[in-house]
Amino acid sequence: MISFETFKPTDGTPIYLQILLYIKRGAVAGTIRDGDELPSRRVLSALLGINPNTVQKAFHMLEEDDLIESQTGAKSVMKLSEEKIVKLREDLLSDDIRSITESLRQMGISRDEALRLIAKFWEDTGTGTDID
């Protein structure tokens, strides 16, 4: 059963998109695997304190992306393959890195300064248990 213990909703981004991203990123990280069961719409919505329809929206989009399989009456399960994960990784990384690059460029930050700032922040916010 996929855990949502580390899921922390932020405001500014629609919740259904945050759920979507949480699962996609978990798949890329390998913490969410093919065949893993997802919590039911009702259980997860209660756990997150949101409406069941919001969870349904996220899960429905995951199904459209062919990343989960749903069947009336049974729990939904992850439907992953190495190929899908590679593509997910490329897509997510591309979006994130394009975003930060454009943002820093607009602020007149140089490449080296950007790398230095990110490296410093990474260390300052690390848990200490990482191998990074």
Next chain:
Amino acid sequence: MISFETFKPTDGTPIYLQILLYIKRGAVAGTIRDGDELPSRRVLSALLGINPNTVQKAFHMLEEDDLIESQTGAKSVMKLSEEKIVKLREDLLSDDIRSITESLRQMGISRDEALRLIAKFWEDTGTGTDID
């Protein structure tokens, strides 16, 4: 007069926030300076193909942040100081870098791999005229 030639609206983020960020980032980069005139609400909205009220919302928030000065009948002007710019830079950088760091960590990307990916993307998307 502040130019919006390099402003390219993206979907997903409210337009008024994008205008707000465009101006704040320009102030940090130094391309927008204290005393610079802003285009009028009507002119800018026509230029961007959006509603005057959307521009007004962005400008109103800039005024609440004490970054511009408006007076009925006259054009609005930037109201910057070194102190404000330093704070702006810290705030914007903090938000952006926290965001990318969390995102990459959730994908299981290591610090070194993150830096490598960003460095590569930076070069691949550079204009060639940068000193970076």
Next chain:
DNA sequence: TTGACTGTATTATGGGACTAATACACTTTC
């Protein structure tokens, strides 16, 4: 002074995100 342009304010409309309350069909488990 006059006309064009400016900032500001108001009301109305539509769409997306989210909530709320149901309802129905199906699977799973005892």
Next chain:
DNA sequence: GAAAGTGTATTAGTCCCATAATACAGTCAA
């Protein structure tokens, strides 16, 4: 078989973003 849990669907309501159409008061330049 029955009860509990599941996915799915519908309708209604609120709030924010954005549009649309005005209106009014002040500045600026000819």
